[in-house]
Amino acid sequence: MTLDRRAELGEFLRSRRARLSPQEVGLIDHGARRRVPGLRREELALLAGVSVDHYVRLEQGRTLHFSESVLDAVGRALRLNPVEREHFHRLARPWSGEEPPAEQQVRPGLRRLLESSDVPAYIVGRGTNVLAWNRLAAALITDFSALPPRERNLARLVFLDEGMRELYEDWPAKAADVVAYLRLDAARNPGDSGIAELIAELLEASADFRELWNRHALKDKTHGRYIYLHPVVGRIDLGFETLRLPDDPDQGLIAHTVEADSPSANALHLLASLTAQTQTV
Structure with missing residues (x-):
């Protein structure tokens, strides 16, 4: 497919x-x-x-x-x-029908970069698959390591995980962004059957996804901001920047940013402290 x-x-x-x-x-x-x-x-x-x-x-x-x-x-x-x-x-443009894309791999150096970052960061690949993440990203969004590999997907999480609706202050805006990016990504990778199957699954399972998909909106993932309503530390207003890898532009490193000395910075610091305590228990 x-x-x-x-x-x-x-x-x-x-x-x-x-x-x-x-x-x-x-x-x-x-x-x-x-x-x-x-x-x-x-x-x-x-x-x-x-x-x-x-x-x-x-x-x-x-x-x-x-x-x-x-x-x-x-x-x-x-x-x-x-x-x-x-x-x-x-x-x-005419398309000759390329071979199915190879499975994406994250370089060890990039994993080390994620682990050394003091802000939530993760790497997204084709079809909004989450390929790697650091502990703060897992604490902020979800424990990706506890999910089966197939479920480590932003579009699936946003539309099929009820907890995501509570996590984002403006869930409709987040959902619209995810769909607009997924449509763009699908056209960039027409031979990727995994993306096509993901879209078919979400069209079947989610009325919200169907409504947004039929708008044909397009948006690349570059930079922006989301407000998270974290169940432990509360409201966190975070920006994000997307860094594309020159040798694999289908991988994007998403790094969050926070305004210094702000309530959100304090909340993020508290989340980092709680995460560190959990890791040492």
């Missing part, structure tokens, strides 16, 4: 047409009733300067042999942001 890129391409383009109105793009709306929201295919083709048949073949995935200039024109007409534009080009 792998990603159906032609279907994904069509759904993505339809979702982006649906969010644009004729008025927004300078077209005259003659008041005729529209069967679907947003721009019609012929209106989008007009804006992009391509024939209607050309655009329809693109949206229906009948061929993946379009020039960069055509893709650029359609992207501009749809007002795609840089992340969406890269995603669109990736989906619309």
Whole structure:
């Protein structure tokens, strides 16, 4: 089971047409009733300067042999942001069918870096799999070592573990971010059957995931902040930075940051102290 890129391409383009109105793009709306929201295919083709048949073949995935200039024109007409534009080009390019990706391994040096860090940090691989973590990350989020390897997955945890809903002050925002990143990751790794199976599982098991997945939102994991409601030390406001590995960009080291001398810094220090005590018992 792998990603159906032609279907994904069509759904993505339809979702982006649906969010644009004729008025927004300078077209005259003659008041005729529209069967679907947003721009019609012929209106989008007009804006992009391509024939209607050309655009329809693109949206229906009948061929993946379009020039960069055509893709650029359609992207501009749809007002795609840089992340969406890269995603669109990736989906619309021919794909030869690569070999299934090899299992990801974390270098010993990176594990030592995690262990020496005094902030919660972990490494995420393809399909939001958590590949490695330090003790503070386990104390903050969940004890990954107590989970079967298959369950060490951020998307699975966020949508299938009820405790995650209580951990994040704004769980809907966290859930939306995870889905937007997973969709981007799936397109980057179309031959990864594990990602496709994960998506199928979550579509079946979680109504929240289905609703978010159907939005076709895209977001790369770069930096940001989440507020945790930890059951022991309380509210912790943490930023995060994602560091990509040059020799394996599908691995990202997520390191949290905290404002010095803040209540969150005190809470994090307390969590670290409790974690150290537990380790020595």
